[in-house]
Amino acid sequence: MNKQEQPSIPVLIDEQRIRQRVEELALEISVDYEERGEVVLIGVLRGAFIFLADLSRRLTVPTQIDFVAASSYGEGTVSSGDVKFPLNVRLDIKGKHVLIVEDIADTGETLKILLKRLRKSEPASLNVCTLLRKPKFFDVDISVKYVGFDIPDVWVLGYGLDLAGRFRSLPYVGVVDAAFAQE
Numbered sequence: 164m165n166k167q168e169q170p171s172i173p174v175l176i177d178e179q180r181i182r183q184r185v186e187e188l189a190l191e192i193s194v195d196y197e198e199r200g201e202v203v204l205i206g207v208l209r210g211a212f213i214f215l216a217d218l219s220r221r222l223t224v225p226t227q228i229d230f231v232a233a234s235s236y237g238e239g240t241v242s243s244g245d246v247k248f249p250l251n252v253r254l255d256i257k258g259k260h261v262l263i264v265e266d267i268a269d270t271g272e273t274l275k276i277l278l279k280r281l282r283k284s285e286p287a288s289l290n291v292c293t294l295l296r297k298p299k300f301f302d303v304d305i306s307v308k309y310v311g312f313d314i315p316d317v318w319v320l321g322y323g324l325d326l327a328g329r330f331r332s333l334p335y336v337g338v339v340d341a342a343f344a345q346e
């Protein structure tokens with residue numbers, strides 16, 4: 164499918180709002196980590212790759228960057244609840260200040276399991292930054308220090324997020340259900 168044939172997907176959060184919020188988050192994180200020296204950013208693949216690229220380039224503190232891959236959805240839009248990690252962190256994070264960079268927090272299963280795994284490596288600190296947060300996450304007992312946007316319980320795509328593997332390269336966050344689109 165070439166770009167012209169792609170259906171136009173309704174916008175939930177446009178490019179400019181994303182850019183502005185990423186800048187605000189980067190500033191907040193840079194201030195918080197200034198005293199700590201270096202921060203290890205751990206991007207959760209695949210959805211967080213664009214957010215991590217944009218956020219990391221706006222930070223003014225030194226970073227190391229690594230990735231984990233998490234998958235719980237397969238081809239569908241309903242979480243299987245069974246989170247798998249086909250790729251693990253390579254860096255030694257013991258004694259390091261670690262910040263997980265996620266695309267979206269929904270049921271919280273991915274973060275719950277990931278936090279538990281990373282804690283075993285004894286980082287000096289462990290926090291989470293997520294671009295998006297859905298309402299289900301409020302029922303979960305996980306603290307996320309940095310949140311880009313709270314969104315309704317709808318399937319979103321673009322800016323790294325997918326629908327069955329597609330649409331990750333859309334420059335904005337789009338929504339499948341047009342009823343939630345930006346006016």
Ligand code: IMP
Pocket residue numbers: 207210235236242265266267268269270271272273274317318319320324325326
């Ligand atoms: P959780 O484990 O239910 O919190 O789900 C988190 C993961 O599911 C995210 O990192 C995303 O990869 C994926 N996910 C959840 N909601 C959406 C969505 O609306 N669009 C695309 N991916 C989503």
Ligand code: MG
Pocket residue numbers: 207208209210211265266267
């Ligand atoms: Mg994700």
